[in-house]
Amino acid sequence: MTASRISAFEIIASGLGYPESPKYLPDGSVLLVEIRNQCLTRIGADGSRTRVADIKGGPNGLALGPDGHAWIANNGGFNWLDVPLPNGQTLAIGTTQPDDYEGGRIEHVNLSDGRVNMAYRSFSDGMDMSGFGPRQPKPVSHPKPLGLRGPDDLVFDKTGHCWISDWGKQRPRDVDVTGIYYAAPDGSKITEMIFPLSCPNGIALSPAEDRLYAAMTYSRQVMYWELDGPGRIRPNPLSMDGSHLLTADLPGQAILDSMTVDEAGNVYVATMLPDGNNPMSNGGFSIISPDGKDVEYVPIQLDGAFAPLPSSLCFGGADRKTLYATCGSAGLLLKATVDTPGLALNFNPYQ
Template identity: 45%
Template sequence: MPELRTIAEGLRFPEGPVALADGSVLVVEIRRGTLSRVDPDGAISVVADCGGGPNGAAIGPDGAVYVCNNGGFRWHDRDGLSVPGGQPDDYSGGRLQRVTLDGEVTDVCTEVDGRPLRGPNDLVFDADGGCYFTDFGKTRAREMDLGGLYYALPDGSRVEELVFPLHQPNGVGLSPDGDRVHVAETGSGRVWSWEVLGPGRVRRGAELLHGFSGARMLDSLAVDSAGNVCVATLNTGEISVLSPDGELVEQVPVPVPDPLVTNICFGGPDLRTAYITSSGRGVLYETEWPRPGLAPHFTA
């Protein structure tokens, strides 16, 4: 079992980790509304104030950071955990944002075909420089949105809906050769997979990669170099590793129990360092992973 080491504590619901070439790690702090940098010594600094609820993040082809902003949550403090809730009174609307490392924030898109984005959650760039992203939707007192899978170019000139509806789509990732896109649904505990026919084109009809039993719910994910899908698993507070054919092969819990383990990314010179966000407790961990991660198409 990999040994996890604490890099930083006191983060305000960290998510969307991105490993940088200098050894630092970008994270969003959803409750703080920022894109932040964690240095190797654990020092935390704010890169940009994104407002709303910055969620997934990824480096684009221009070296900027692209952020899925869910518009914000209601927040609750329970038993030492920071817990997100439904749509807040100051909800700012969903959007895909471009953030430079010197702090400039601009919107790429806020709607698709005239329909507003509700709660963009996670994204991944393909080799052609476009990104697949999920819209989780928002939850209100007696209703909730349906979500979907989308594709966008970084300049906003193309934004398309690929799959709708999905139930709380969260993490999204591509297979090593880019021929499949995987999406984790939170509430259903299912990971779905679509064949990619071209940039931003998927074959109709999803294949179920894996359905989790019990009370396991899913958050974001990353794919390793062998094509395994490493998906953050809520309630049980661990990273679950699925083989390319959907077999559950490994589960890696965090050392201090947290039902809100939300994300994983890979970094280091050989991509063997995994960074894991324990969001309820505000902790960023690192560990040596048994296999190299999948190299992102774009880095900074």
């Protein structure tokens, strides 16, 4: 396995409102979303913070698009549960769909002035549900629009189009069944590409963009779909959703959040609660080789603080050998060093 070894983690910022989806910027700062605080925030290299934009609902995923501005996967918000720990720390847990839920959406944020504009709220259900594999288009004169439920993460391919995972929403007695979408960067078209899925979370592309990866939160699996080109899935005929299993060999009872990839093609997945439902424990990161045969787990270790729910990660620095990680429930932004550089993402080669 050519995966990176990860150094000890250092706390860069604390007191954040369930941070997710860090993105490194050329000036050494990190842009991230705060789901609970409903905002887009810039964290300086010195730990200072600037509120870039207010984003109602639940800003969950963040990517820099071909226009150089921020694209947000907005899950529509949560009800929140505060869990006090004996060490004085309080963890924030997002739970069910809130009373003021207005649907999920994809939004665009102008980083120059903080303006937030709607890109997508729905997609058209003009797909054939018969048979197996990814859904196939069928002629529908007036396709029924279906609302996005809880968009979670997004990644841009080299053409500027965007792959989007929709985690859905949970209510006290039921949950959404959702999928993965492919969207144009001008707001003109969004296509449902994979359905049905149960809580698809992190999403990433391989270095050659011949694989689309997704983390399944509760089934504890990292899946991938083979791509024939931008926006074209080559389905696995042996699975209902056209997917391949990269691995389900994950530590303990861990569940999964967001992911990224290094330049060697190894997949890094935020790995929550490896000891089960124990808030006084630390999560970490699972590093999976491209063939799925090797899985390395790197726990987070902090003095005096617990981080049971690491939420997302990215690479940064001029050499892309700094790993930045958000710890959602603990409200932390961390950094560490790695041996293998991260993959240079489209439209943001610094991270």
